[in-house]
Amino acid sequence: MTDSPEFFRLTVNGESRNVTDAWLGESLLYVLRERLGLPGTKGACEQGECGSCTVIMDGDAVCACLVMAADAVDATITTVEGLTPDAMLTDVQSSFLAAGGVQCGFCTPGLVVAVHHLLDVNPNPSENEIREAISGNICRCTGYGRIFEAVRMAREQRVTVRVRSPR
């Protein structure tokens, strides 16, 4: 498209990135995937129902498909690629693997980001708090049982770490 030859900058995973040649209507999801080379964030519904495109924006878990990229210029954005340095796994990612929370894996990046957000704001969620926190992330393969288990495992690890840490 040729609507706008200008560029804008986004702060993604701690880096300031130039977005060039973008059409101003492009969603944050499209820009992350197609312009910034960050395909870890997935799209599956285009209307904020499935959570596959969950990213952290200024501390909130948001659906990148509902955010206009050009509107995110002053925000701090974390995608699944930015949760940990290359080749490392976070506690949540390890728990998803250990609990069997991954099948086709399409919902997984969004869920991993959503669970990170949950445990960052509430390190010891109840069962219903877990369910409510990820109820915006649809998984069609697992029926959620192994995903609940993954969140419980990550929760236990964080609780253990907190108990052991000197104040």
Place this chain on the structure above:
Amino acid sequence: MTSATTTRTGSRHGALGTSAARPDGIPKVQGRFAFSSDAWAEHMLWGATLRSPHPHARIRSIDVSAALALPGVSRIITANDVPGKLTYGLIAADQPVFARDVVRYVGEPVAAVAADHPETARRALQLIMVDYEPLPALLTADAAIDPATPAIHPDGNVIRHQRIICGDQGVRGDVVVEGTYEIGMQDQAFLGLEAALALPDDDGAGVELYVATQWLHEDRKQIAACLGVPEERVRLTLGGVGGAFGGREDISLQVHCCLLALATGRPIKMQYGREESFLGHIHRHPASIWLRHHASRDGIIQRIEARLIFDGGAYASTSSAVLINGITHIQGPYRCPSATVDGWAVRTNNPPCGAMRGFGVVQACFAHESQMDKLAAALRLSPVDVRLRNAMRTGDTLITGQVIDSVAPVERCIRETAALPMPPDLASEPDPLDLPGGAGLTADRRHVKRGVGWGVSIKNLMYSEGFDDYATARCTVRDGVATLEFATAEVGQGFVVLAQQIARSVLGIDEVYLEPISTNIGSAGSTSASRQTWMSGGAVDGACRRVRDEILARVAARSGVDASRLRIDDLDIVDDLGTLRIPVREATADAVFSHTFEYHHRPTEELDENGQGNCHVAYAFVAHRAVVDVDVELGLVKVVQVATAQDVGKVLNPLAAIGQIEGGIAQGLGLAVMEEIILDNGRLRNPSFTDYLLPTALDAPAVVAAMIEEPEPLAPLAAKGIGEPPCISVTPAIVAAIRAATGAALPRVPVRPQDVVGV
């Protein structure tokens, strides 16, 4: 326990029977796994599809000039640009690549565009002028059966009619119960939308396609025919697949994407949005089933009469096979000496229907299980007792005349399900999220009633009626490292880890690599029909065993010990005297061993005119017990718990097995209480995740599961397929539980609030 004891049991981590880690797990949690929608190529263009807005219309003309004039548009193709066969289809090639003279459903492809940006492509679609003359639409299955209804397709309106006649047609039971049941149109709703990347060959006479599909070789066959090129000029590699559930068995964008690539000489990326996905793939057949049971006073089924009608929509897809599954499973997992069954799969101007997890058996099961509860009520038996009295066993003869020679632990499935713990009662002052309606905060605890219901099912495994859906695999061992190659579509189920487990167990090698999944090797058949563990598992097992035998022969030649006395123990080769122990790595040093193996299941037969014949390969069984809470004033349902015992043969990977069971239960729950594509004059009214409701984390019931492990002698790994059974009888179990809570009749699924409260 010593490590030696552990390893000698053959259960070292990563081997068969362990919850081995998926090889694609780490990239999937990191977001680095490449799904087909992530495929990308230098200088690629974006493809998009123009679809019919009418359920039935004549195309008077198509004018692409305005669209072609839009800057950024490279090419527009229509039916006139198809160089090869003009139609495709899984069983009958009755579906046009692009509609030429007439459109037969809302969403039928009419043209495709290649442009520099997906938005340019979408705008170009709006500029294509198609002049339609609307025609009367055939919208009900009943009308399609009527010979007086004009045919909407050259192949006619009846895709297939088949009856089953067996036993004494004059039997009347002491107790007779009947009902007419309806099943709504369900969508597979896989998360990873249809996507593909096609790369044209330099000479313009071939194409390479990265695509999310269930069966690469079948896609290749259909694509090559439509392109008019030899099959070997079409090379397919599996793009990462974000779920399938039957919805990727048919061609969607494959042919369009390849045609655009050849027409433009550029790489073409095509990717559906969610609404287009609802329009662009087939759905589960809506069905209407009348069923009558005759039983003796002590509750023994003597005869069934049934009439099943499946609405196949505009094109045949797999409708004829879905029909056969429906009618041959209508007796359920129960003995039945006499039957009179009539079944139709028909063509209408509704969206095409085809494969979805459970494949015709889901519809039949809702009917036969609803009937079992009616029979129980009429006989004053419990739902469990009536099912136990009729439970099928190995050696029983089905209404098709086929003898069940699979392991058939129906009684055990029921008893072990009944023995699983019940959930605690609903608290007197519960967290609102635990009430029906959940976060909506609408339910009133005083209006909530609890119900318990049952469902039991039988499901065929593999393809049927004479089809040889073989699988191919290659195993190569080089310096103690194994490499496997197969074309088995990994759609999320975990065949990639199972294949590694098989190789580790058979070869005594931990390091097992996988080649890309592609058409470089022979067909593996489709990832459907609960068949890949059995079929591709059998192929990998066969290839690995041949390699192992060759390795053992080499050791025998070198050591002088007869090969028949050698075996793999953990990571070593040993003899039966305990005198020889050589690491497999050492035994395979400086040598390459490689074998390709084709696994075929035993032959099956087509049904004769009376529906008799050994049409299926093997069967699996499962029981479900559902507990629900219902707000009887508002008609809201919360599924509290599902208990299940499933006949699995043998558990090969415990985490993968429970994942299939929990996932299938969620899909069956969806059909029971929320999922339905609503049609209005052939148009989908809810093609989005806002309006087509899917189970979320707040809808997921507690699942308690028992695995019934009775090794299946017919199966290469003693294991049955486990993918489909979990989603089949859970639906009638949930509906039975709602009936128990409310007394409502509920003859259709999904159950809506108005059905529960009777308004």
